Amino acid sequence: MYQTTYHRASSVDEAASLFGKSSEAKFLAGGQTLLPVMKQRLAAPTDVIDLGKIKDMIGVEASGDTLTIKAATPHYDVATSDAAKKAIPALAYLASLIGDPAVRYRGTIGGSIANNDPAADYPAGLLALGATVKTNKRSIAADDFFKGLFTTALEDGEIITAVSFPVPAKAGYAKMRHPASRFALTAVFVAQTKSGEIRVAATGASQSGVMRVGVIEAALKANWSPSALDSVNIPASGLLADIHGTAEYRANLVKVMAQRAVAAAG
Amino acid sequence: MSTVKLTVNGKAVAVDVEDRTLLVHVLRDHLNLTGTHVGCDTSQCGACVVHMDGRAVKSCTMLAGQADGANVTTIEGIAKGDELHPMQAAFRDNHGLQCGYCTPGMIMSAIDIVHRHGGQLDEATVRQELEGNICRCTGYHNIVKAVLDAAGRMKVSQAAE
Numbered sequence: 463m464y465q466t467t468y469h470r471a472s473s474v475d476e477a478a479s480l481f482g483k484s485s486e487a488k489f490l491a492g493g494q495t496l497l498p499v500m501k502q503r504l505a506a507p508t509d510v511i512d513l514g515k516i517k518d519m520i521g522v523e524a525s526g527d528t529l530t531i532k533a534a535t536p537h538y539d540v541a542t543s544d545a546a547k548k549a550i551p552a553l554a555y556l557a558s559l560i561g562d563p564a565v566r567y568r569g570t571i572g573g574s575i576a577n578n579d580p581a582a583d584y585p586a587g588l589l590a591l592g593a594t595v596k597t598n599k600r601s602i603a604a605d606d607f608f609k610g611l612f613t614t615a616l617e618d619g620e621i622i623t624a625v626s627f628p629v630p631a632k633a634g635y636a637k638m639r640h641p642a643s644r645f646a647l648t649a650v651f652v653a654q655t656k657s658g659e660i661r662v663a664a665t666g667a668s669q670s671g672v673m674r675v676g677v678i679e680a681a682l683k684a685n686w687s688p689s690a691l692d693s694v695n696i697p698a699s700g701l702l703a704d705i706h707g708t709a710e711y712r713a714n715l716v717k718v719m720a721q722r723a724v725a726a727a728g
Numbered sequence: 729m730s731t732v733k734l735t736v737n738g739k740a741v742a743v744d745v746e747d748r749t750l751l752v753h754v755l756r757d758h759l760n761l762t763g764t765h766v767g768c769d770t771s772q773c774g775a776c777v778v779h780m781d782g783r784a785v786k787s788c789t790m791l792a793g794q795a796d797g798a799n800v801t802t803i804e805g806i807a808k809g810d811e812l813h814p815m816q817a818a819f820r821d822n823h824g825l826q827c828g829y830c831t832p833g834m835i836m837s838a839i840d841i842v843h844r845h846g847g848q849l850d851e852a853t854v855r856q857e858l859e860g861n862i863c864r865c866t867g868y869h870n871i872v873k874a875v876l877d878a879a880g881r882m883k884v885s886q887a888a889e
């Protein structure tokens with residue numbers, strides 16, 4: 463790791479002000495991606511500003527039809543939160559599949575979505591549930607937040623403070639985990655909102671990162687059941703292909719994971 | 729440089745380190761607690777797992793500064809004098825180690841697993857929960873046996889306390 467200066471922020475405002483005073487700062491949440499990247503010298507921020515100890519940024523709250531997860535809440539706390547398990551069990555389940563137990567103790571929802579890895583879990587949950595990303599400057603709909611590989615709508619120095627999820631009528635998540643990296647080879651989150659809208663998002667599949675899957679949404683709107691997807695054909699164009707799986711393999715996984723997610727949602 | 733203050737195995741310590749220093753290097757290089765190992769250095773193998781404020785974390789994936797003020801327990805801190813921790817004893821009795829490199833991290837993760845699951849541990853759960861710890865010798869079989877054995881012993885010793 464190259465030299466850097468570590469700052470521990472005690473408030474969101476302090477973190478933003480520290481960022482403004484640094485030449486090339488990075489915000490540090492759980493550090494489960496940023497630190498490995500810095501160790502490989504692929505990133506060399508002059509300053510790292512730790513958001514992990516800001517009390518206002520930790521916690522899970524359910525109120526009415528909204529579940530709010532504050533940005534520095536570790537995955538373990540989401541996976542085991544009674545509020546999350548009651549309001550959106552599929553989301554708590556998603557959190558329980560990220561990385562490994564030690565990673566889940568440190569990694570956070572804010573860090574995951576700010577990084578927007580194309581195979582990360584949370585982006586699929588946010589997009590399918592139609593979540594809203596709250597920052598220290600504004601609210602951003604999930605539909606407008608994810609902008610492609612490792613790219614988001616966040617501006618320089620903008621800090622995610624929380625994510626709020628409308629509680630759906632039904633939701634399910636199914637993931638084909640890569641056995642070594644534990645990222646999604648492909649995973650699909652399906653949701654039926656309380657107003658009857660069907661939203662389906664896939665991660666790990668597209669070359670452009672997390673994506674909605676329109677053909678599956680249309681098929682599930684007509685008939686909410688795994689068998690409704692039997693004849694759906696997902697085009698392989700634009701999907702990721704690597705040593706772990708071809709684009710055609712991932713196209714099929716999108717369908718199969720969606721079927722399993724619908725079955726899980728009930 | 730910054731001064732990082734920690735409680736390690738019950739003892740208050742303060743070390744002056746570069747800000748880029750990882751927690752594992754504070755433990756190994758500054759405090760000479762070399763039981764915590766660096767295996768992969770890519771956050772995958774779990775040889776560096778320690779408990780920080782009661783949670784099993786990878787000390788190679790934390791800056792020392794992030795741990796400032798924390799209570800850290802390493803493999804050196806779990807035995808009571810000459811009496812091994814029940815997890816250590818179970819690893820020995822079940823031949824849960826061969827070369828021993830992964831063992832400190834395995835034991836620290838395994839204690840955390842037992843704390844979280846208590847008496848509801850079964851083989852499948854142990855195998856799944858150990859996914860963040862890699863062993864290249866044992867094939868995991870005896871490690872899993874040791875964790876299940878220790879889960880029973882820890883329950884007994886907790887009941888006795």
